[in-house]
Amino acid sequence: MNILGEIVFWVFVLLTIGSSMVVVFHSRIIYSAFALLFTFFGIAGLYVFLAADFLAASQVLIYVGGILTLIIFGVFMTTKITTLSIPQLTHHRYIALIPIGLVFYALVHMIFKTSWPVNVLDVGPTTQMLGQLLLTKYLVPFELASVLLLAALVGAMRLARMFREAD
């Protein structure tokens, strides 16, 4: 890889981690939500570096276009909107740092101590292959996912209707 690519890669890494940290630590929920946007973008970028073109596109489409929108709607619907600076409180932040820090330590230890198997995938367009996999090997989960979405839809609707009836 060339130097530029390297720099861009690290930028994406920093973007991902940094925006994640904003998501977690920022005291205004809207900021968190928008920081999540950058995280998703960062990950999409990393997918590109991993030669996962289809996934990168899906990531942007679904996460940024769907889930994040949902989340931002969620933020607005579950808070009284006065300004954009909706504060969000945190609790047992320091006590939580201990076990979570331990988990992080364990993961990092694992990542760098393990000699991972090396079996590099050829770089190339993945969309067709993915399509094939989804319609053969993963046909059942694929179909199931649609039922799942349907069920989630029915359930969410139901809950939302309850919300309406309650008025």
Added chain:
Amino acid sequence: MSPLTLITFLPVVGAAIILALPRHNHKLIQWTALFTALVVLIITASLYPQFDMQKVGINQEATFQFTEKHSWIPAFNINYHVGVDGLSFPMILLTALLSFLCIPASFGIKKGVQGYFALFLLLETGMMGTFIALDFFLFYVFWEIMLLPMYFLIGIWGGPRRIYAAIKFFLYTLIGSVMMLVVMLMLYFNTIDPVTGGHTFNMLHMMDQANQTGIILLHSTRIIMFFGLYIGFAIKIPAFPFHTWLPDAHVEAPTAISVILAGVLLKMGTYGIIRILYPILPETTVSFGWFIALIGMINIIYGAFCAMAQTDLKKLVAYSSISHMGYVMLGMSAFTAAGLQGAVFQMFNHGTITAMLFLLVGVIYDRAHHRQINGFGGLANVMPRYMGITLLAFFAGMGLPGLSGFISEAMVFIGAFQVWKVHTIIAIFGIIITAGYLLWTLQRVFFGETNPKYLDIKDINGRELFTLIPLGIIVIFLGIWPHPVLDLMNSSLSHLANMMSSVTPL
């Protein structure tokens, strides 16, 4: 169908009929229960002439009598396998008799009559089944079946602290049975059925060392199994220090239930030890004979002392049961024919004697509505017949010659003394304490000036006499002529004694 199956399941049928009867027709329910128990008693008694006293039983499948064997759960090689030998036959006689006598003794119960008698008959099934089962699994199932009716009978129809007592009873006995369960499984998985080659729950196969394999042949495992089974049974006996449920349960239980509890249920513990522990783990048992003797000795002395300090008449009788069960343990710890036979005979005798004692306590409680020993006094002149029977029961409990308790105690001492001299000598001192507390009680209840409160108290009535007199006759008769019961068990227990004496201790 074996008559044993009949006597075991007939009470369940009776219970079902009772549940189908109209709820408020108490008379009908009572008489149905009585009739059921009577039929069971008659069938059991009719087995007596057919019982072949020469047949050995214990570990020889062919010489069990009235056997019946069906495959029950083939997957685990579990059979419905029942039969009696000289060890269990006296016990089923006792069970049938006491169950029958307890029903008229329960006619005074006014609350939930239907449930009471149904549960009572269910209890009878459990007791019968436990004594006749030859398959360990079947034994265990019946053993547990006894638990539930007992819990409710104490918990619903008991005295003021009945709930506490019921739960205590339940917890203790269940802990014991769970211990038994594990040992049972260990045995199961390490016993080979000589015919089919699979694992087996057949007790008689477990008794043959040739069928045992694997870890249960290790001494350490056998010791663990010994104590597992021992604790399981000791809680039921109840042996020191697992005995504290007994006084509570007795004090709270209604009269008839106390009778069954002391008369039959306590015997299950010692019966289980002799039936299961002895033949299956003979050498381990022989090695721990001193331990059983020691516990027996402690039971005798400790129970007697505790009885002496009681002010509640029923508690006193309860502790005296603990003391008397000590004789059984002492007797069987010697592994001699005299000791074993004395122990089993003592089981039978204690069943009848203690039944009388509890019935008598019930009689006085029904009249005075309390059981404080010091709250009576001078009843001799107002209740002479009651006193007469009480004297009989008390002296039987004291082991007075001419009454059945003496013969069994003497046999226990003779048997045990040959092996455990010190234990026996200390235990013999228990008879002084026994005499002490029983006479002291007699004095406080019956002698002295009549307590003015009880000047017009009624003497014992016909229904109560009906329950007591048969027991009294048995106590006297067996005291003079013990053969009818002793001969039943002679060949079986001699065989067991020979078995036990032929093994080499660890």
Added chain:
Amino acid sequence: MHCLDSYLFVSAAMFVLGLLAVVTRKNAVSILMGIELMLNAGALNFVAFSRFSTANLDGHVAALFILIIAAAEAAVALAIFLNLYRLKATSEVDKANLLRG
């Protein structure tokens, strides 16, 4: 040279940050964001392994399913939050502590 380790590190960091959000944030939606981070961490792992270690596309498929499921989960979760907000007039999770003991 970026390699497997760096991706894994990013994913680990996201996973842990997600956990932190779940544990420390009071607002339900913030917690949901944390969960999304965790799920993305898993997906990133799958894709990275697919690229460097396993040489098959099953990891990509997994990531795709994670996407779908995350969406479904988010939808249901938000409906639930709304329900709670309706009843309790708050979206703070720690206010929901009726059930305990």
Added chain:
Amino acid sequence: MNQSPINIDLSPMIPELTLVGGLLLLLIVDLLAKRNKGIIAAVGGSILLFVLMIITISAEERVGSYLFGTVIQDGITVFFRLLFCLAGIISLGLMSYRFKDEGEPHLLILSCILGMFLLAGANDIIMLFVAIEMVSIPAYVLAGYGRKDMKSAEASLKYVLYGAVSSGMMLYGFSLLYGISGATNLPEMAAKLGTVSGTSLPHVMGLVLVFAGIGYKIAMVPFHFWCPDVYEGSPTAVTAFFSVAPKAAGFAALLRLMPVYVTLEPTYGVTAVGMITIGSAMTMTLGNLGAIWQDSVKRLLAYSSIAHAGYLLMGFAVLAAYPEGEIHDLATAAVMFYLVVYVFMNLGAFLIVDLVERNFGGEHIKWFRGFGKSSPIPALALAVFLFSLIGLPPLAGFIGKFYLFSALVKGKLFALAIIAIANTVVSLFYYVRLIRDMFLYEAEGNIADQVAAGAKLKTLGGILAIVTLIPTLVLGIFWGQLANWIQLKVW
């Protein structure tokens, strides 16, 4: 790329496809129906599940793995599918009391069952993951179905948050396993991991994290925290369903995962046996201890279900210790047998609790005082179920425990057996307390009149009670047939 014609055999998926079809049909019927939507859905769902049972049995002999190894069909699959159908039918019966006019909850239960069906046959981590989510997501919604009920809303909130975190952890674990094995197919993965000598860090951590996901599903300590809260908050009928079906599905998944788990070598001192043994011991202990002071009977039963998960895990400990052979099969059969028994006795218990709640308006233990006197038949039934849960002969629960203990003793896991015994004793305290309150106590104070009015099992309730009671009683005495049948499934 390989462009050869793709030949997909969907025949093993017939039950699932039927279920999906039925589900859609019911959805449409639900949209069209005006009244009694719930009853229609429940009846329809029950018929559907009944048909599924027939289909499942008839497709029994089609053993093998299908669809590129993502789906497996064997005796165990068949067994679990039948079990889910059974639990589903009983639960739908219970649900129809509460949700007379709503069709969705019934449909959500059916979609849960769809997930379980796939879970029972899942042989691939992706399949497994999707199936688990398929079970979970409708469940989140179901938990929140208490109308205007704060507790219900809270339950669903807790359920969804805890569930999402758990699945996140499981996912991360799966990714690690995928990374080191390169396979998503479980047998393939197990084979790959088995060939590597020693155990690498990601292997251990992956499996530990996967345990989080499965453990959450079966409410195993320390992933059980959601369980009491969710069970208490959810509508009782839903709780009844939760306490058996998803749990059984979790065990089915764990059964499938066992080959992967046994590849753990004690390089890091962690083995499958150790992990499951500790988990089992902790689960039953904490479950039983937690149940002791509960005044909410639903909560009590929730803890009791945690404890029962612990008992079931004992079987898995034996499975882990003996990856194959006679003892393995015995343990599998024991777990399956226990699950059958558990379904009946637990659903039965919830049936009566639901009855009390519907009649008196609460399931606090105070409503049970004097219940034995005012309504002897339901109380007696509950007592039977509770005694069976304790494991007293001659009830089915005893046989279930007996089976598990046999497996343990045979597998020589005596320490676990002893812990289990101690736990059985502890469990007495709270079960017997409930029985005691029903039969030995009188109703208190101002609610005495209400309790004295009693509660009657109506037609449906009676049928459900008989359906649950008879197996509880009969399986305690004649269980040979079932045991044989299960053993046939295991072979």
Added chain:
Amino acid sequence: MYLRQFAVGALENSNIDNIMFQLAIYILLAPLVAFTINIFWGKRYLPRGGDWISITAIWSGCAFALYMFFTKVLGNYDPNYFQSWQFDWIRWGDYQLRIGIALDNVSLIMLVVVTLVSSLIHLYSTAYMKGDPKYHRFFAFLSFFSFSMIGLVLADNLLIIFCFWELVGLSSYFLIGFWHEKDSAANAAKKAFVANRIGDVGMLIGILLVFTAMGTLNVTEVIAGVAAGKMGGMALTIAGLCLFCGAIGKSAQFPLHVWLPDAMEGPTPVSALIHAATMVAAGVYLVVRIFAILTPEASLVIAYIGGFTALFAATIAVAQYDIKRVLAYSTLSQLGYMVMALGVGSYTAGFFHLVTHAMFKACLFLGSGSVIHAMHGALHHIHSHDDAQDMRFMGGLKKYMPVTFITFLIATVSLSGVPLTSGFMSKDAILGGSLAYFMMHPQHWLLPVFGFGAAILTAFYMFRLVYMTFFGEFKSGPEAATALHESPRAMTIPLIVLGALSIFVFYSFNPFNPASGWFSTLNPQPDRAYEQLQAVAAHDTHAEAKSHDSHSKHEAVEKAEHNDSHGTVVESHGEEHGEEVHATDAGGHGGGHDVHHTAHLIAMVISIILATLGILIATMGYYWHKIDPNVWKKRLGPVYLGMYHKWWWDEIYEYTFIGGTKLTANILAWFDGAVIDGLVNFVATIGRFVSVVHGWFDLYVVDGLVNLTAWIVGIFGRFTRLFQGGQIQRYVLYTIALVAVFIILKVL
């Protein structure tokens, strides 16, 4: 049908055809039948409360006993007469415990004594107990006692002896507590039974020892077994002493003597029958039975206990005022004599004294009963609540009750050991025996001192009693005296018969040599089994040591010398063979016969002197009033107090054994409740303390889970719930923390 099977099986080997056994069984069972009839139907359905049934039973029994006695004992004059009939009673394994009836001279004589005294007392009771509300019950119990006592006499087996032993104890319990409305009577009954039980424990242990060693309990077989060497040395000594423990209890020897004086709470006929003539003699009878197996060491202990009791009880008798208590202590003392006699080896003398004592002591008690009967009437007449048994209210009764007085006096003279009485002969034999023992073993000088000391005291207190009762002025006032009268004939006839039987002529025609009478001829000293065994062992070296020439007669001096030399021979030999010293020492059976004759003469002289002296002192003090007893009381000070308070034994026992037992019982009961039950209450106490603060403990734990387990479990249960605080994020945190800890600890 099946019972018959047992019966046939058990009885098939018996020779029941023999008329002797048929009679014996009749004698045994007739009172039992009478008891059964009377206890169930006596009060309601039978005239006179059924007393005639009991009387018929015992009188016919007495007649048969006399018939048997005269045909066998006097008719055939066979010192070795022995017959037995057995059946098996208990079986275990292959062993059969056979019990049955053994008839020999000893049992026949005892049978006569028992039935005769019993018959007379039945008769006496018809008058004495007249009007008592429980009249029928009294006769029922008397019959029951007769049955038990006859059974004891006839039994051939230690176990069956033990059975009847307990049964006589039981009837004694009933009869002492006959007037159980009185607390003192109820207490006395209980005390008697428990004290007997203590002795019985020893006896039971002895039985077990014997059985374990020999596998039989049949007395004959046991003796044969000992002779065959199946048991010996220390074990035999211990077994003998253990069996003797039974006798200590039953015959009220020190230290279990305390029950007998209290037993006087029973009706006087009972005291006469049970606590003077028969039952208390059962202990002696037991020792007679097992005499052959007693080792020298055991015998020595027995002798000391008997001797000590004899003297010790006599000292107490001196200071009592209750007429029956004086007699009770006198009984103790006389029983001590008998036991001492057996201990020193004077078998015949001991048994002889048993028989004679039965007669004159029964007479004394019945006489005192007659007095009390009269006094009771007199005091009742003046509405006095004074004690009718206290001698200080009596006096001068001979005038009012001449028959009673004369018979009483004869019996007193006999008891005091004045020549021409039966008591003189038997007591003299005992004293002779003890003196002989002393002469052979000078280190045991205490034994004759006990004997002679008791003799002088006996004469003293008996005459004190007679003087205080029958002589002087009536001390309850003339008005009461008008109500005094002689007792009815039913009471006086027994007195006359028993009084007559206190004369020497019924036992031996030579009043100074009982050995020439039928009694001694029929009851020769049995060979000591133990000694036989030793003798066989010592046969080679010491042929002369086992000389059994029991009828050799030599000059006194020669005998003494011979004995001396013999003694030295034995001692010198003893240095070589330690055990054999004891063998030949044993009660001087071997060479000691010569000594006996010397001792006999010396003892006779001394005892006559002592008796005279005792009588003289009593006369001085209580008839001539030359000596003021009150002065002597002061002069004796603490000694008198000791005598008066029975040397405080009751108090000592009350505070040690009885108190100790009750204390132990209470401690153990507390222990049971507090420690064993629960290992709990300790924790529970703390828990209750906590509950004061929290209030939940009572709510939950006392609510039904009072148990340590429950408590601990409960605590853990609470602990568990701490983690279920309702905060979902905390749950997640706990989960993560646990997973992290697991990973860090186990994986990294």
